[in-house]
Amino acid sequence: MVKMLNSAWLKNNLREIKRTFERYLAIVAIIALGVGFFSGLRITRAAMVKSLDTYVSDLQMYDFRLLSTLGLTEEDVQYFSGQEGITAEGAISVDFIADIGVEKEVVLRAHSITGKINRLNILYGRMAEAGNECVLDSRFFSKEALGSKIRIASTNDEDTLGAFAYKEYTVVGLANSVNYLNYERGTTSLAGGKVYAFIYIPEDGFSVDYYTEILVRLDGSYEVYSGEYKDLVSEKEEALKKDLENRGALRYQDIVEEARKKVSDAEKEYDDAYEEYLAEKADAEEKLKKAFKELEEAEQEIRKQEEKLKDAEKKLAEGERDYKKSLRDYENALNEYETEKATTMAELESRQKELQQNRFSVISAMEQIEESGIINQYKELTEAILSLEAILSQINNPDSEEYITVQGQLNQARKAVAEIEATGVIRRYEELKKTLEQIDAGQKELDNGREEANRKFAAVESQLAQAKSRLDSAKAQIEKNRQDIQKGWDALEKGKADYEKGIKEYENAKKEAEKSFSEAEEELAKALKEINDAQEEIEDIPEAKVYVLNRNQNMGYASFESDSSIVEGVSKILPIFFFLVAALVCSTTMTRMVDEQRTQIGTLKALGYSDGAIAGKYIFYSGSAAILGCIIGYLLGTKYFPFAIWEAYNMIYGFSSIEYVFDVPLAALSLMVSLLCSAGVTFISCKAELLQMPAQLIRPKAPRPGKRVLLEYIPVLWNRISFLRKVSIRNILRYKRRFFMTVLGIAGCTSLVVAALGLGDSIRNIVNDQFDTIMTYDFDISFSEAQSKDEMEKFIRTFSDVLSECVFVSTGEVEVVQNDKIKKASVVATDDPAITKVIGLYLNGETLPYPEFGKAAINNRLAEEIGLRPGDTITVRNNEYDMIEIEISSIFENYIGNYLFMTGETYEALFGEEASYKNAYAVSKKEDLYSVSALLSKGENVVTVSVLNDLRIMVDNMMQSLNYIIWLVIACAGALGFVVIYNLNNINITERSREIATIKVLGFYAGETESYVFRETIILTVIGSFLGLGFGKLLHEFVMDQIKVEAVSFKERIFGTSYLIALLVTFAITFLVNMMLKKKIDRINMAESLKSVE
Amino acid sequence: MSPFVKFENVNKIYQTGYVKLSALRDVSFEMEEGEICVIVGQSGAGKTTLLNILGGMDTLTSGRVFLGDKEISSLSKSELTTYRREDIGFVFQFYNLIPNLTALENVEIVTQMIKNPLPAKQVLESVGLGDRLHHFPSQLSGGEQQRVAIARALAKRPKLLLCDEPTGALDYQTGRQILKLLQDQSRQNGMLVVIVTHNSALTAMADRVIHLKSGTVVSVKKNDNPLSIEEIEW
Structure with missing residues (x-):
């Protein structure tokens, strides 16, 4: 084998590759394709799962959600978080109708922000910190939403309104939530039935005193969907369920006790109230009695007063008579007096006149004398004498000149006086004077007489005046008495009126008191009944129903698993096929190559090269091509397949970008299979040639014999085929x-x-099928409230010139629960038979009748997935707890979405509430759908018109x-x-x-x-x-x-x-x-x- | 009467990179209709090149070649194909039958191409293969395969039958039979048969012998008294 690796051997091999590069490339390419397809499809699931796993562990997705119909408390959370190997966190979620600043109100699901489990992946902005801040669903809101406000719409019911601490929340961030892996946001019992998006609010932003759920995360990390994880979950689930049930029982007891306490409090309160009522009643009756007595007294007083007044009137009449008599007496006296006075006065007057005449004559005589001036002269002279005598007396020397002069003057005067006295005038004057004096005396006498008369008269007068004034005062007294009596009468009248009023008031008061007593009695009775009811209700308080939900009940998580397995399913068959072709390509190529080189092989063998060395050349050739192809295929396949498939799923999930994985066993397997398909196949297919003896190899190989093909035995056909074609046919089969x-x-x-x-x-x-044959309506019109029959008819009449069909339906979202699977479905209910004109119910081209009462038609996809057939019973729920069972009447073809169709009556019977016709499916008469839609949206109560x-x-x-x-x-x-x-x-x-x-x-x-x-x-x-x-x-x-x-x-x-x-x-x-x-x-x-x- | 085949100062130079190899140098000769002409020479003497040029399989560097009134040296590639198709019959050393066709079909593949062929069956019968019409080449002996090849060449009534070492892969006795067949065909049909061989013993059967050496014509001998195959021994 050392020889095998020497440079000549290698060079020879490399030259061989270069010389037959096309062939080499073919092997590389086919292996790359096979490996690429195989590894790419195989790895896609792993890559998808890893992407999810990373995301899930980054954001600490929950392993369990613990729910209880009675809510969960802080103690519950502590109980669970105290358990070993568990992280637990309480969370609140509330569905509410939100005003997001557009004309349409939407339903949002508010979650409390949790720190340890189900963290948020903030994409824009920041995490909400203050109670009135929030983080919004990044899938349904764009960056522009940052800074805007989400208002809790006033249309929410009181419970919902009360669950929030603020009326509006400022959007500070947009995020992905690991709770929502795909675009599905769940169903709700609120308007529309569908949650539009989620919103996360700090716990301070809620004002509820219990948690709606507890999120539980198990310690340790196991890959999502892995067997270990599933085992762990199913192992833990039981224990958690038991614990949760216990907690639920405790919670039930607490609630019952609290309710009992409330009832006994209420009872006490009732007793107090009853006593108070009795006391008040007695008090009020006493008061009324007193008032009645007072009124009686007042009546007696009035009578007495009347008597008195009558007496006074009698006396007054007497007084008046007396007065009149006195007045007459007085008038007589006065007349008497006046006559007497007149006579006296007249006498006095006449005497006065006499006197005055006398006086006049005297005075005129005296005046004559006086006018002559003698008197004056006389007077002066007498005076002068007097003064001169005074002077003389003072002069002591009577010899003095002075004395002598004065004496002389005195003498002279004395002489003059004597002369005058001699004329008698002076005497006469004196006499006159005396007469005058007499007159004056007479006068005086007269005056005295007058005075006497006057005095006498005055006395009379004063007597009269006294009488008069006595009369006057009597009169005034009478007048006054009269007035007093009048006043007395008036007062009496008033008293009477007051009395009347008093009576009336008394009666009213009495009536009122009676009324309020009966009211109070009623109220008390009601309170008593309430207490009794409450007592009964305590008996009726449902024990806590608890639910332990794991991730499989999470729509996104569950569908991700099936979605990711699709590719794996496909990867089972396609690569086998590729590898088969690769093996065939290798085999034919290498066989050909060995055939071509048999002389060379023979020569090499003759030269003493071992079989291994020779076979090694060809194995090296195909093996190196396979390794190269495998590397290329693996690298490209494991990148682009996951990428492309992830892109395709991106629209559904898209929570992160794909993570590429390098799977060593897969790479090894790919390499093994490639080598098997290349080197292995090479060895097997060339074994015969490679092991032959050199002598045989050096001789040319007998060409493969020509052979007749089956076709030739059918001369009718064969003879019609031209030779060249015959050659081809024979070649193909050769x-x-x-x-x-x-x-x-x-x-x-x-x-x-x-x-x-x-x-x-x-x-x-x-x-096309969906919209051309099944949903044949053009518009889905939604109304602000359920439409009554009249309203529906009116709407249809109003738009009869633009709509050919208009069917009112009630729609709602439910979850179908069957065999551990949860599927979302829409329930469409209507009693309008025209529904079949806007929604085509078909199966295999046959039209199906609309389901009768008590049954529902479901779509084929749903039926398939939950494994149900007509006649079976389907279980759905429209909230977390109530399960509803419906018999399936038929199964129809539908492609998008899951549907249950039923009549309005069925709906009412099954769901226990009237079908609310808030939607209508309509077909346009006109081409321009959008102008019709604009027209429709102006209709009464119309909220939205969506054009299909x-x-x-x-x-x-x-x-x-x-x-x-x-x-x-x-x-x-x-x-x-x-x-x-x-x-x-x-x-x-x-x-x-x-x-x-x-x-x-x-x-x-x-x-x-x-x-x-x-x-x-x-x-x-x-x-x-x-x-x-x-x-x-x-x-x-x-x-x-x-x-x-x-x-x-x-x-x-x-x-x-x-x-x-x-x-x-x-x-x-x-x-x-x-x-x-x-x-x-x-x-x-x-x-x-x-x-x-x- | 002008000669049927005429080479006039034919030169053929193969150039590979900077190396020029002169395969034919100033070759001139003539052949008459109905002759058997043997071209003889050692390996590398230029026999095959000459045959290729005459057969329209290769072009020449300079000079002119005529067949009848046709100047082959001036034909285009496609005209050369037509020339091969209509005028020339080839017999190869290794028969070059199409392994996937029966004897009859190997002849018919040719007869189908041209306008006025001899009936394939008849030709095969004439070469003595009347009973092996439906055999595949692999089921025939070498001599029989060569007969099929000859029949294929003859069926299109060629003006010229070119044979490249027709006996090269055959044993002596079979080779003689093949040569006899060729001779008979020439004599019966008055067809020019050119046999290229390194075996100079065959010159005895030729009407004309052209001797090649190192790309040049050493001699052109006219044999007025050709022997029949039976008379030749080698």
Whole structure:
């Protein structure tokens, strides 16, 4: 073996490779294809699972969710987290209607942010910290949502409103949640039945005092879906369930006790209230009695007063009579007095007059005297005498001149006076004066008399006035008395009125009191009843129903497993086929090579090389090609297959990018299989030649004998075939291995293309079938509230000119629970028989009747998955707890989504609530769906109008992602076809170069020569590709069977065009190869034919 | 009467890289219709090259070659094919039968190509293979295979029958039978038969012998008294 590795040996081998590079490349290519396909498909599941595993362990996805119908407490959490090997965390989730700033309100599921389990993968923004911040679902919201506010809509019920600590939450981040691996967000009992997206809020953002669930994570890391993990989960599940049941029982006791306490509190309260009622009643009755007595007293008083007043009136009348008499007396006295006064006065007056006349005459006489001035002179003189005498008396010296003068003057005066006195005037005047004095005396007398009279009169007057004033005061008194009596009457009247009012008030009060007593009694009775009810209710408090859910009940997790297994299912059959072809390619190539080189082999043997060394050359040749092909195939396959398939699933999952894995056993297996297919096959197929004796080898190998083919025994056919064709036919059948290689390869190429295109057909056509034959309506109109019969009729009338059909339906989301599987389905209920005009219920082309009362029709995909048939019972739930069983009437074809159809009556009977007709399926009369939709959206109560065409476009787009896989498979198919056909032709040409040279010499034109060679390929292509069509159909069936996409069912169908394209692709490859090898034929030298056989 | 085949100063130089190899040098000769012409020489003397040129399988570097009034040296590739197809019959050293066709079919493959062939069955009968029509080459002996090859050549009524060492792979006795057959055909049909061989004993049966050596014609001898095969021993 040392020899084997020397440089000459190696050089020889490398030269051999270089010389026959095309062949070498063919082996490399076919092995690369086989390995690529095998490892690529095999690794895809591992890569997908690893991607998920990394994601799940990064975000610490829960292993269990513990739910209880009675809620869970902090103590429960502590109880579980205290267990060994477990991390537990309480979490809250609440569904609510959210106002997200667009016209449509949506249902969001709010979760509390948990730190240890189910962490969030923040894609944009940051984690919510404050209670009024939130992190939003990144799948359904874009970056623009950051900073906006999510409001808890006021349309939520009170419980929901009460569960939130704030009215609105600011979006601070967008995240993926490991709880939601795919686009499915779950169902809800709220409007619409479907959760639109999730929202994570810090625990502070909730105001509930219990947890809705406990998330549990087991310590240790086991790969998702692995057997160890499943074992661990099923092992732990029982224990957890038992614990949870215990906790649930405790919780039940707590709740019952609390309720009991509440009831006894209420009882006490009732008793207190009853006593209080009694006390109040007595009090009120007492008060009423008192009031009644008071009223009676008041009545007596009134009577007394009346009496009094009557007396007073009598007295008053007497007083008045007295007064009138007195008045008359007084008036008489007054008249008397006045007459007397008048006579007296008149007498006095006449005397006065007399006196005045006398006075007048005296005074006039005196005035005459006075006017003469004598008096004055006299007076002056007398005065002067007096003053002179005074002066004289003072002058002591009577001899003095002065004295003498004064004396003289005095004398003179005295003389003058004597003269005047002599005239008598003065006397007379004196007399007059005396008379006057007499008059004055008379006057005085008169005046006294008058005064006397006056005094007398005044006395009378004052007596009269007194009388008068007495009368007046009597009158005033009478008046006053009269008024007082009047007042008395008035007061009495008022008193009476007050009394009346009092009576009335009393009666009212009495009535009211009676009423309030009866009310109070009623209330008390009610309270008593409530207490009794509450007591009964305590008996009725349901014991806690608990649920331990593991990841398999998580829609995303469960469907990921089945989705990832699809590829594995496909990987079971396709690679075998590739490897088979690879083995055949290797075998034919190497056999040919050994045949070509038999002389050389013989020579080498003759020279003393060992069998091993010689065989080693060929094993090295094919083995090195296989290793090279294996490496290339493995690297490309394990990268692009997972990539393409992940891309296709990205639209469903897309939580992270694919993780590539290097699987050592798989790589080793790939290498082993490749070596087996190459070196192994080489050894087996060349063993005979390699072990022959040199002498035999040096001699030319007897050409393979010509043989008759079966066809020749049917002369009718055989004789019609031209010779060249006969040659081809015989050639084809001469080398069976080559025939199988080529036919298999070509059939493989065709069938792969058929299957791949068929995949597209089956998937794309469901869109057409779904929307052309099943959902034949154009619009799904949803209303803000359930529509009454009148409202429905009105709506239909209003739009009768644009809608040809309009069927009102009640729709809801349920989960179908059967055999550990959960499937989402929509329940559609209506009593309108026209439903069959907008939704086609068919099975295998036969129209099915709409289910009768008590039954439901379900779609085929759902039936298949849960393994039910008509007549069986399907179990669904529309919330976490209630299970509803429905008999299946029929199964219909449907491709997208799962549906249960039933009548409205059935719905009401089964779900215990009236079907609420909030949706309508309508068919347009007009071409322009969107203008009709715009018109409809203005209809009364219409919330949204979705045009089905949009859905169709969306689904169409979804399906586009599968094109990745389709193109990858077609490319592989093409490569396979190319390698096989090229290899066949290459071998044929080199092997038959002599024959080709001969026919060239015989005068075959270039075209004839080529067709002589290629006819074989073409015949094989025809055989192979037609076989491939059949295989393709089978393969397609197999692949379709493996492909399971949640809620989508595919109809196995391959269009004629796909078959045609597959044929065209195969023929194009053959044509391409022929074009490439034409030159090789041209290059064959005719002189070759003259040479000896090697 | 002008000669049937005429070579005029034919040169053939093979060039591989910088090495020029002169296979034929200034070769000139003539052949008459109905003759048996033997071209004889050692290995590497240029016999096969000459045959290739005459048979339209190879082109020449300079000079002219005529067959009848046809100048072969001026024919295009496709005209050469037609020439091979219609005018030439080949008999190879290793028979070059198509292994997948019966004796009859190996003849018919040729008769199907041309306009006025001899009936295949008749030709095979004429070469003495009337009872082996439906045998595959592998079921026939070497001599029988060569007869089939001759029948294939004759069936198209060639103007010229070219035989490249027709007895080279055969034993003595069988070789003689084959040569006899060729001689008979020439004599009966008046067809020019050219036999290329290194065996100079065969020159005795020829009407004309062309001796080649190192790419040149050493001599062209006309044999006025050719012997029949029975008379020749080697």
